[in-house]
Amino acid sequence: xxxxxxxxxxxxxxxxxxxxxxxxxxxxxxxxxxxxxxxxxxxxxxxxxxxxxxxxxxxxxxxxxxxxxxxxxxxxxxxxxxxxxxxxxxxxxxxxxxxxxxxxxxxxxxxxxxxxxxxxxxxxxxxxxxxxxxxxxxxxxxxxxxxxxxxxxxxxxxxxxxxxxxxxxxxxxxxxxxxxxxxxxxxxxxxxxxxxxxxxxxxxxxxxxxxxxxxxxxxxxxxxxxxxxxxxx
Amino acid sequence: xxxxxxxxxxxxxxxxxxxxxxxxxxxxxxxxxxxxxxxxxxxxxxxxxxxxxxxxxxxxxxxxxxxxxxxxxxxxxxxxxxxxxxxxxxxxxxxxxxxxxxxxxxxxxxxxxxxxxxxxxxxxxxxxxxxxxxxxxxxxxxxxxxxxxxxxxxxxxxxxxxxxxxxxxxxxxxxxxxxxxxxxxxxxxxxxxxxxxxxxxxxxxxxxxxxxxxxxxxxxxxxxxxxxxxxxxxxxxxxxxxxxxxxxxxxxxxxxxxxxxxxxxxxxxxxxxxxxxxxxxxxxx
Amino acid sequence: xxxxxxxxxxxxxxxxxxxxxxxxxxxxxxxxxxxxxxxxxxxxxxxxxxxxxxxxxxxxxxxxxxxxxxxxxxxxxxxxxxxxxxxxxxxxxxxxxxxxxxxxxxxxxxxxxxxxxxxxxxxxxxxxxxxxxxxxxxxxxxxxxxxxxxxxxxxxxxxxxxxxxxxxxxxxxxxxxxxxxxxxxxxxxxxxxxxxxxxxxxxxxxxxxxxxxxxxxxxxxxxxxxxxxxxxxxxxxxxxxxxxxxxxxxxxxxxxxxxxxxxxxxxxxxxxxxxxxxxxxxxxxxxxxxxxxxxxxxxxxxxxxxxxxxxxxxxxxxxxxxxxxxxxxxxxxxxxxxxxxxxxx
Numbered sequence: 001x002x003x004x005x006x007x008x009x010x011x012x013x014x015x016x017x018x019x020x021x022x023x024x025x026x027x028x029x030x031x032x033x034x035x036x037x038x039x040x041x042x043x044x045x046x047x048x049x050x051x052x053x054x055x056x057x058x059x060x061x062x063x064x065x066x067x068x069x070x071x072x073x074x075x076x077x078x079x080x081x082x083x084x085x086x087x088x089x090x091x092x093x094x095x096x097x098x099x100x101x102x103x104x105x106x107x108x109x110x111x112x113x114x115x116x117x118x119x120x121x122x123x124x125x126x127x128x129x130x131x132x133x134x135x136x137x138x139x140x141x142x143x144x145x146x147x148x149x150x151x152x153x154x155x156x157x158x159x160x161x162x163x164x165x166x167x168x169x170x171x172x173x174x175x176x177x178x179x180x181x182x183x184x185x186x187x188x189x190x191x192x193x194x195x196x197x198x199x200x201x202x203x204x205x206x207x208x209x210x211x212x213x214x215x216x217x218x219x220x221x222x223x224x225x226x227x228x229x230x231x232x233x
Numbered sequence: 234x235x236x237x238x239x240x241x242x243x244x245x246x247x248x249x250x251x252x253x254x255x256x257x258x259x260x261x262x263x264x265x266x267x268x269x270x271x272x273x274x275x276x277x278x279x280x281x282x283x284x285x286x287x288x289x290x291x292x293x294x295x296x297x298x299x300x301x302x303x304x305x306x307x308x309x310x311x312x313x314x315x316x317x318x319x320x321x322x323x324x325x326x327x328x329x330x331x332x333x334x335x336x337x338x339x340x341x342x343x344x345x346x347x348x349x350x351x352x353x354x355x356x357x358x359x360x361x362x363x364x365x366x367x368x369x370x371x372x373x374x375x376x377x378x379x380x381x382x383x384x385x386x387x388x389x390x391x392x393x394x395x396x397x398x399x400x401x402x403x404x405x406x407x408x409x410x411x412x413x414x415x416x417x418x419x420x421x422x423x424x425x426x427x428x429x430x431x432x433x434x435x436x437x438x439x440x441x442x443x444x445x446x447x448x449x450x451x452x453x454x455x456x457x458x459x460x461x462x463x464x465x466x467x468x469x470x471x472x473x474x475x476x477x478x479x480x481x482x483x484x485x486x487x488x489x490x491x492x493x494x495x496x497x498x499x500x501x502x503x504x505x506x507x508x509x510x511x512x513x514x515x516x517x518x
Numbered sequence: 519x520x521x522x523x524x525x526x527x528x529x530x531x532x533x534x535x536x537x538x539x540x541x542x543x544x545x546x547x548x549x550x551x552x553x554x555x556x557x558x559x560x561x562x563x564x565x566x567x568x569x570x571x572x573x574x575x576x577x578x579x580x581x582x583x584x585x586x587x588x589x590x591x592x593x594x595x596x597x598x599x600x601x602x603x604x605x606x607x608x609x610x611x612x613x614x615x616x617x618x619x620x621x622x623x624x625x626x627x628x629x630x631x632x633x634x635x636x637x638x639x640x641x642x643x644x645x646x647x648x649x650x651x652x653x654x655x656x657x658x659x660x661x662x663x664x665x666x667x668x669x670x671x672x673x674x675x676x677x678x679x680x681x682x683x684x685x686x687x688x689x690x691x692x693x694x695x696x697x698x699x700x701x702x703x704x705x706x707x708x709x710x711x712x713x714x715x716x717x718x719x720x721x722x723x724x725x726x727x728x729x730x731x732x733x734x735x736x737x738x739x740x741x742x743x744x745x746x747x748x749x750x751x752x753x754x755x756x757x758x759x760x761x762x763x764x765x766x767x768x769x770x771x772x773x774x775x776x777x778x779x780x781x782x783x784x785x786x787x788x789x790x791x792x793x794x795x796x797x798x799x800x801x802x803x804x805x806x807x808x809x810x811x812x813x814x815x816x817x818x819x820x821x822x823x824x825x826x827x828x829x830x831x832x833x834x835x836x837x838x839x840x841x842x843x844x845x846x847x848x849x850x851x852x853x854x855x856x857x858x859x860x861x862x863x
Contacts, residue, residue, distance in 0.1 A: 048410070050406060050409070050410075069409075070406075070409040070410060071408075071409045071411075071412050071413055071414050071415065072412075074409070074410055074411060074412035075412040079410070080410055081410075082406070082410070085407075086404050086406050086407030086410060087404070087407060088399070088400045088403040088404055088407060088408075089403055089404075090399075090403055091396075091399060091400065091403065095396060098393075098396065099396060099397070099400050099408075099411045099413075100411060102393065102396075102397055102400075102411050102412050102413060103393065103394075103397070103412060103413075105393075144411065148411070148412070262637075264637060311814060311818065314818055315818075321635065321636050321637075324635075324636060324637050325581065325636060326817060326818075328581075328637070328640060329770065329774075329813060329817045330813070330814050330817055330818060332767065332770075332810075332813060333809075333810045333811065333812070333813030333814035333815075333817070334810060334814065335810065336763070336767060336806045336807065336809050336810030336813065337806075337807045337810030337811050337814065338807075338810070339806050339807070339810070340803060340804050340805065340806030340807025340808065340809070340810060341804070341807045343803045343806070344802065344803045344804045344807070449763075453648060456641065456644075457645075460641055464637070491652055491655065491656040492656070494648070494652050495649050495652050495653065495656075498645040498646075498648055498649050498652075499645075499649070501641070501645050502642050502645045502646070502649075505632075505634065505638045505641060505642050506628060506632060506642070509632070509634065509635075509638055
């Protein structure tokens, strides 16, 4: 469904992603794990067209999207939820969610589905997004992405920086999504334990390269991963 | 009371002028210093059409179309490289380029059409409104302005495309991630601002006249209203337009034109120093 | 002082010396014509304005759109004091300059204190320009209103076509030397740091407020002095002499032509503009259109400026004079300026 081949990304003269390959099959839940600054966000920003790649290719369902503008990539079904969420602070929660379906209208029942997933949003529907807490904003961001009916949903640090209760709620919602809907999901996380709980398979990124890849179970048992990311000796 | 009513009419016109400017700035950080020249181009196009024997309603449409076409041309040509920049550099380059456009158009219009001015006199009796007599020209101008402003508001609030425009104003990147075509929204808003400028020319033509040399002053008036309303805030532009329109009318009537201009400029400077987000401003966006 | 440093210093001193020699020879060529000499003097005044703008805008990134007004404040003050109050020029001119400097400082101070974005600085100063022009037009009895007033005080030095040229040339050369020295001083270092990234500069211990206010003060003083000398030299002033369209727009063209932040750019640009001005004189009002086109073309096309683009020699540093690159902040949260791993909130 999504395939990245030899992707290089640079900011000015500094290259931060040095040729990454990865592949996500339809219906798969794939993690991209690594510490802060490993190049995860740079990789994802290049994938969704927010930052130009220096070289390499990105294919969505077989078609190259590496030079496609972001809005076309979004319309083609790759929806990215950035770590900074990028909500519309002066618009209501409902309006933010509706923007997810742009340029169309939301599929019938989709709005209710999102509210069912994040019950907290029900009483906040008329509130402007800028007044929400970080966790609630993350819920709106994920909800907005779901309204786009994405073929691939890419989440960048969905639970980082949230209050623990809310982080758990988001985590639970993602688990529900994984189990109940046939979504293709890519999740970038620095909280590796939490990510491995959720994904089928993951890539470990270090300093702009894929260091390791494998099933969630295999990675959890890997001594390097345990030492570097899981805090186990 | 008559003075205040005149002020409200002028204020609605000012809002018409400022809405386009504020939307364009909000959308892409472009402060269009050639905004007043859009008005002048509309006025000259209308006046030339009328003197060529074109029926007035057709001339009015032509006038508005001329401003819209010029706005479209600006967006499609000179501003393309500007949008390739980001942040403050985009703001700065847009300022300098549109300043150049303003002088370019001023030079051409003042030389080629020095005595052309749009005047649309409306026959018919004055109308009594709330016990105040209003010229029929004023009434028509108000109706045009209110209709246009209401139309813009409805478009922004109720349509999906309008919501997309608001989303770009609040977060460009977020909007792109939702599938909003930034370049298309900018073009549409630019043309919309041209239409509003054209309508301003028409309403001003109904009340007095618009000539070739008024571009820069109109830009400044629009800028003052935009700043007082908060750069990029549409509702701010509406409120500030009406308030400043009343201030303008009262002060011109009792004090004089020179001082009035200084007062308006002073209000704009004070707004920036005290509350850069404008009179309706909350926190920065 | 180390070896390479001295060489760098020489590299920039040579162009100033060459400029001095070339410009000092101008009266030999034009001296016969009072008209041409007055054009040459006007070009020097614009070079002086542009150097002031280079300090304010090129060095510290403050968009002052009130150069004409600052020059006018100094000019009108000095003329009013000299002609109406009988002050000697040695007192009236400094008083005018001091007033202009005070205004420049207050804009910089307010901008720093209120943390104004560049657009707001531009709008506030543009509004001030218009306030100044309107007031001059309105205060008819003192200023002569729109028609202007004749200036009596001047003296042989400022009125002689050749002597005034050399006086203005001396002023421009002093400005160049001062600008060059400032750029190489701690202050110049601070300007470059704050232009790259004001927040990082602040964190690195640069007193951003002081650096900006200093630039506002020096630049405004330069512009004010040039404006006052111009008034007494011309023997006539009107709102037009200091109008936004007349001064600010042309200074922007001069700077764009010569390259913002380059040492000799203002001089080259002012000479070029003087020539263009004279060639286009028959066009009348249509000249406005040409200025507009120049502004567009220069800023869109030759953002680097002609001088650095052609020689690369006359810049104080090799990487200066990069047009709008002089303004650069990371505060806008713009997508493509976010560093790797955008900040997480």
